Amino acid sequence: MPNEPQSKYDQKLVHVLKTSAAIFAEKGYHSTSIRDIARATKMSLSGLYYYFKGKEELLFLIQDYCFSTVIDDCHKLLEGVDDPVRRLKLLIENHLYYFVHNMNEMKVLSHEANSISGDLYKKVNSKKRQYVDLVMSLLEEIARANRVTGLDLKVATFSLFGMMNWIYNWYNPRKDVDVAGLSQNITRIFLSGLLGDKRIEAERLETGREAQLERKVSIWQ
Amino acid sequence: MPNEPQSKYDQKLVHVLKTSAAIFAEKGYHSTSIRDIARATKMSLSGLYYYFKGKEELLFLIQDYCFSTVIDDCHKLLEGVDDPVRRLKLLIENHLYYFVHNMNEMKVLSHEANSISGDLYKKVNSKKRQYVDLVMSLLEEIARANRVTGLDLKVATFSLFGMMNWIYNWYNPRKDVDVAGLSQNITRIFLSGLLGDKRIEAERLETGREAQLERKVSIWQ
């Protein structure tokens, strides 16, 4: 997508994408019809198809552009920073910053990850994998430097993504802490959780209680 | 749902619910047609409607029964345990235990939370609120007892749920750590994150870099 002097075409495309993202975020991708989007953008049904080949490409354009921005800015932000802890902090901050300021698009990116298929899915997902790898290697570095042992780094990585990406389910920018506060809190929990107390690591869970209660495995009994 | 000698009716209903949950988990609720379910259960389209009033009630039955089991067993497990930290550990363990052993149903519960509406939505959500309150009050207790300051407990609460509920996006029971390991890791990260290092709390994020890079607010520029 071009940068400086956005053409009339680009402006309108962005308008379509923004509006679509808002509706997708509210009703979900599959429950949104092209007619819904036509109504919201005040365009005709067929007129929309001038801007995308099909509904799935519409979803792709939102996801891809949104995610690309997050990643690109993340790399810019990390440039020249060597300390892995500092790098991680900046990554978290960047991620949450975009999440909060583009909740619709980020929700569509997170929640509709599997609503896309084929090559378009592959395209988004290869970027996603890169991003995950970046985080995981950062955690590895931090863990090694701080002699963290007995922690599964894949669990740690996706725990962090879970904390960050879950916010579209509860966060209300008007009622809750601001982005800075959100970022600080999550960073603090995760980072001191990562480096944290060996006492907690050592303590075993009392699996005894499980058997004691003869808990079902399947909820269906 | 009755317990001991399940009637033929109940057995078949459970079969329908389990099969539906599996398809919902794979394709998503809205992209699943009743015809898909008919095919998978080897029943006729209209025959299914003997077991539920409509597609939405089908989703409700899965979500409600699944969540009720998790909560009921959680309360049983916590009964007689006073130490809030121990209570939290057991809650996490219970939650993850059911998540891993009933991934389909728990994914449907998490991912299709907004695919349900009206009274059925209210019913599921009032339980959800109770469950969230239980966790939040547990965290409050722990934070007070350990003189944890400057931590937003709502952020902490939903960070925990994010860590736990996100697993349907990545966890593979055949490749990754087992439930016990998963539970230990997440408990360790969150708990030592909660009680954790004051140093991390004190450290301010370098918001300077933000301005330096004149990052956009909206990704659409």
Add this chain to the structure above:
DNA sequence: TCTATCATCGAACACTTGTTCGAAGTCCTC
């Protein structure tokens, strides 16, 4: 002013959707 590209539209198509309804089949009890 002519013209070629850009942008938009109404109408229609082929298809899938959730749901209903009346009629069968099946089972157990008397």
Add this chain to the structure above:
DNA sequence: GAGGACTTCGAACAAGTGTTCGATGATAGA
């Protein structure tokens, strides 16, 4: 084996879906 409840089914319906197509404005460079 008659009667009644429980269970299943085929066929149909009305509504909504994504997408296409040919035609019509708009725009701007020659």
